[in-house]
């Protein structure tokens with residue numbers, strides 16, 4: 001079977017792709033470029049393509065279909081960048097790729113601790129030899145109420161990791177309730193009004209879950225953590241909440257409008273602009289990283305291998321745990 005890989009990162013993914021393709025007898029070809037209508041023809045002769053986060057619309061899917069592509073595998077858990085209706089209409093299978101929830105769960109706890117201990121301000125003060133304590137009073141997780149929105153694998157693991165810090169309570173919100181020792185399920189407004197820290201672990205729902213109304217019920221001084229999807233939070237409403245003290249801090253690995261950010265080096269691009277980034281970056285109480293929570297050596301290996309394996313399962317018509325449509 002031949003699989004064509006788009007957006008290949010030669011510095012970290014290629015070695016895993018090559019090794020797994022050899023092991024499984026897959027013919028592999030790739031480009032480092034993101035998929036566009038201009039390079040869609042590169043996949044000719046392959047029966048599946050592997051992509052990452054780039055928007056994949058009906059036109060793109062149609063073009064691939066015309067070159068014989070039957071499977072699109074995204075090397076990500078999320079698949080909100082792919083037009084699933086179009087794929088279904090065209091008879092193209094879409095698959096995702098999973099990796100251990102540990103990387104995102106640990107990163108989430110790291111952001112919580114960084115917000116509580118104001119490390120962004122500490123680095124800034126250190127950079128100008130200001131070693132004073134002013135502004136640096138921190139907090140601890142012990143005794144805090146933490147609200148987890150979305151109790152899939154990552155949300156559950158965050159709850160487990162947090163338990164060693166002895167929070168006073170872990171409140172959870174999800175449409176499916178699977179209570180364990182660590183958590184208590186509540187309505188979303190109860191979670192927002194009682195939690196000192198709120199963290200998100202659910203896929204995009206196509207509209208913000210946190211807008212002006214939700215911020216109006218948030219406990220005063222809460223910390224917001226988002227390692228899930230940027231569009232879960234209405235950024236102007238969040239900025240207002242940071243300004244009026246509703247939020248004391250935010251730890252964000254994802255923000256709205258990531259298309260021109262992830263994963264490009266824009267350091268030499270004088271025309272680079274983003275609707276919210278400058279506002280977020282200038283605040284000492286906002287930590288922003290550019291969608292790195294997933295990024296460990298182990299997850300890269302799993303993403304590449306699961307993507308290839310999934311394409312093979314589709315080709316062979318076998319049950320595929322990564323199949324979306």
Ligand code: COI
Pocket residue numbers: 052053075076077078079291294
């Ligand atoms: C996912 O796997 O869905 C992620 O969020 C990570 C991806 C952007 C590389």
